[in-house]
Every structure is written in structure tokens, then in C-alpha cells.
Amino acid sequence: MAEQHPSAPSRAASSVATRTHRTGVVHVNSPHRHSYTVVGNHLAQHRELSLGAIGLAVHIQSLRPGTRISIRCLAQRFPEGEQRVAGYMRELEEAGYLERSVERLPSGRLLPRTVSYNRPHSLPEPVRHEPAPPLREPVRHEPAPVLEPPAPVVEPSAPVAEPPAPVVEPSAPVVEPPAAEPEREPEPVRPAPEPVRPAAEPLPVPEAAGRLGEAAELLVGLRRTDPRLLLSEREVTRLAPAVVAWLERDAEPGAVRRTLTACLPPELHHPAGLLAHRLTSLLPPPLPAAPPAPLPFQTCDACDRAFRATEPGRCGTCRPAGTPAP
Template sequence: MALEHPSARPRAASRHRTGTAPSGVIHVNVRHADQYTVVGNHLAQHRVLSLVAIGLALHIQSLPAGARVGIKALAERFPEGEVRIATALRELEAHGYLERSRVRTEHGRLVTRTVSYNRPRTPGGPVPDPPPPPPGRVPVPEPEPVAEAVAQAVAAPVAEPGPAAEAPPADPARQEAVDLLARLRADDPRLLLAERDVRQLAPGVTAWLDRGADPEAVRHALSGNLPADLRSPAAVIGYRLRAGIPPRMPTAPAPAPQARRPDPFQTCDGCERAFRAPAPGRCRDCPPPGGPTAANAA
């Protein structure tokens, strides 16, 4: 019979239940009753998005409707800086979690409208269904965030005209601006702009052309002396259009009236005196040929 050792120290009890993995992450979950945000694993475990983009998407989805989510506002809130935040926002746009567009308010001011999607949108198709839950788990429907419902109501899709509808005639000035922006890639391959960027930048080019700027001069002003580490060509061109817009061409003054030259000297056919006249003939003192004086002399 084995002897017991009553003085031996008892084994410390584990805080985790039996069967817990000996390594890796261990979850200690507490159910939230308020102040929480539901995030899908398609975002939290995304295989392509950077960690900054995933965290930024989570932060934006947790904000109330109407919160400021511009680059400068986010840079004031987080230490990553404007460059990394701008890159993360473009990642979210490319993968369907974010949509940014420029709209004009009722007072005529241009503002940026941001729409956040808690499920990514796929171009040209419906939103993909989430993967099926593991066996033995009952799927719980995710509540629709209030911010997303408001954003979807604001960004309601506009019905496109049918095949029979005639397209409105293109504005020649705007078409010239669109063509100028599309040809910038011939000057520098890095200036390959997306169609959405061309539509947003075209009004700025039109303003330059309306002020009398030559199209070739506008092209050189937008494509010349580009930075070596060009990351956002649309942002650089937009800044140049806003900061370097030329003044309006002044109205040309009316030409000054030229002084009338005096008539040349002519020799009078009657008295042979010199006088000024546009053509040869008689002076004022001599009567015309065949007049009363000539009749009396006859």
C-alpha cells in the first residue's frame, strides 16, 4: 500500500475548463448588453485587407450616423497619420466596405459623403452570403446597425435609363476636359486615372478652360514635375487644379482710333493753284466745268 503525503502542496486549480488548447489564443468572453458593434468574420479575418484597414473599418462601423470620418478627422483621432489612413480607406473602397462620393449640399457646397457597409458589396453582383455555421451551432441573425440603415437610405441607387431612352447630348467643354484628363497617361504612365476620378476632376479642368487657359498649358501644368513617390495621382491633380487655377483673362481694350491722314495736294484744273483733295479736279474757288462762268465767256 502506497504511503500518502499529507504535507504535499495541493495542485493549483486551472482557471480554464478541461479540454482547453495548451497554446494559442484562449477566449474569455463576456456577453455585452449595450455599447457593442456586430462585426462579421469576413472583415475580422479578411485575408487581403491590412490590419490598419480592418481596424479602421471596425471603428467606422461603430460610429453613429453623421460622424466625421475624413482623413484629417481620423488622423487627429489615431496616431497612424494621414498617409496610412488614406491607404486604408482606399483598401476598404476596393473591397466593397466603403463608398465615398462628392455631393453638393442645398447651399451649393461640395462635401464628401461616406457610406459604410457591414457586408462588402461585390461589383456587378449581390452581396455574397456568409459561410454556413459550424455543426452544432445555431446561427443568430445580426442586427442591422442604425448607421448603415441611414446611409443606405441616403445613398439610394438611381435607376438607370432603359435601352430606349436617349442619352443627353454631351457638353463639348466637359468632354474636352474628360479627354484631356484621359490623355495624361501618355505623358506619365502613373497618371492612369479611374473613370470615377476623371468625372470628379473634369469640372476643375473646365474651370481652367473657361478662364482662357490653353489645353496644352493645362496638360503640362497637371503632368509636369510629379513627385517621385506618386501614390495618389487623382489627389495630386485635384490639388493642382484647386491651388493653381489661373485668373480670368482680362477683356481686350478697344483699339484706339487712328488719326486720319490729310488728303494729298492736287493742281486745280481751272486756276492751277495747289489744293488738297482725294482726287484731281477743281478747287473750291473755281466753278465746275460747264458752269455759269464758262457760259458767259463763250
């Protein structure tokens, strides 16, 4: 049998615990690259909020804007009941992390609205201590040395020689250069007059342009039926050709308006997308060709019988063989 060593440790010690603290929590942090939410310690370590309220606040802050967070929806998402969820939301409202209100739409419908704050307004801003600037040693200005002026040098006196008289040469005639002619400024180039064009006759407006104007008026007037169907000029220009396709298939403007505004969803976030879907998926088929109108009745000139023809004449019985029908 192998020798036993009772002094050897039973298992290897954790390298994480030995490098940090012997007791308490040990953090093993990994960097998040995507899908994460930043939560302040003022919420994670709140002294007055319950553990469920803190968890609910973190869950609400991680949701996308526009997600419904009513008490019923949260109770279906988590195992806690509606009473506990309502209590947690009241705690967050009192702490300033949540604000709930009811907004009345122009149609009279009440719409609940919830605002989540990742930092309450009542929370004071942290005081930032800026580091003091480093002390600089004062610059000592030493006095400049005083320089004494040099003593004047006295030279022995000498006879001063008189300067020679200047030699005067005969003056030559001064020839002045010819005066330069003043430069003339170039005359401005005048544009040639444009030829007079004869007044052109107004071009006929194609039928498609008139249909586009009618389609644009129909789309702009949808907000009179429902204020939520407010479209921009760019959206009206994009959807007008689809409305023209309806009008070209003999659909009345009133029928198009009723189709676009009927059974709208309670929450309408993108009216242009809904209208584009309905204009494409509910486009009616073209009407079948109308049957030809029957020929009018005529009276036979020979037997006074009634027969159908485009012009008066004789019926098929009284008409000679080989004569075309009128």
C-alpha cells in the first residue's frame, strides 16, 4: 500500500477565494457585450424598498419602450399574484422610480400611461470632489546687476582739416519719361437679350395626375374620421398611387374611405403602415366587362312587325335573300 500523508490537504483550495476575501460574497464579473441593463446602487441597495420591489424595478427598466406593464400582465409573467405586484408598484411610486397616470384621447378613450425613472428626481446628485491643483514653487526673481557706464576716453587735440570744396559738374538736361496712358477699364459684357418665345398653350393634365390629386385629398381627409390617421406629406405621396389603383377599378372614394377606417385597432402606432397593408391586401378585382346593350326595336316597312336593328327597314322575313341586315 502507498504511504499516507495526513498533513496533505484533502482538496485544492479555490484560487478565487485566496486572492480576495476569506468570507462573504465573491464577485466573478464577466464583461457584457450586449443585452444588459445599467442599474444604480441607489436602487440595488435601497434601504426602504422590499426585495420584490427592487426586482420589479430592475425588470421594468430592462423592458423596451412601449411594453405593457399593467398589474395583470406582470402577474401573468411572475408567480406573485396581483396583490403583491400592486404593492411593489406602490412602493416604487412612493420612492420615485415609477409614475402612473391616465391620459384621455380625443376620442374619449382612457389610456393608462406608465413612466419608469432609472434615477428619481428627489435623489440628490453625487458630489464630485475634484483634485486640487498641484502646488508650484514660487519663482524667485533675482535683481539684475547694475552696470556702471564706461568712463569717457579723452584723446589729444589735433588740427581739424577743412573738407575739400565740392566739384560742380555741368548740369545735364533732365529727360522726363513719357506719361503713361491711363488704363481703360474693360466694358462690361452685356448678356444677349433672350429671344421672345411665343406663348405656349397649356399642356393637358393627364388623367393619372388628376387621380393622384383626388387620392391625396382622400388620404389627407382620413384624420377627420379618426384623428390618429394623421399622415405626413411624404407618407401621402407614397400611398397615393395605391389609392389610384382602387379608383381605376371603379371603387368610389366613399367606399375606399370606409375600408381604410373600419375596425381600427385600439392602439395605433403606425397609421401609414396599416393603411399601406389594407390598400395592398384588400385591393378589389376589376369589374367584368359590361354586356352589350340590346338593339332597339324597329317596325318592318312591309309587314309592320317589330324587330331589333340599328336602323329602320325590313325584317328578316320580308328582306330579300343576300341583303345585309340594317
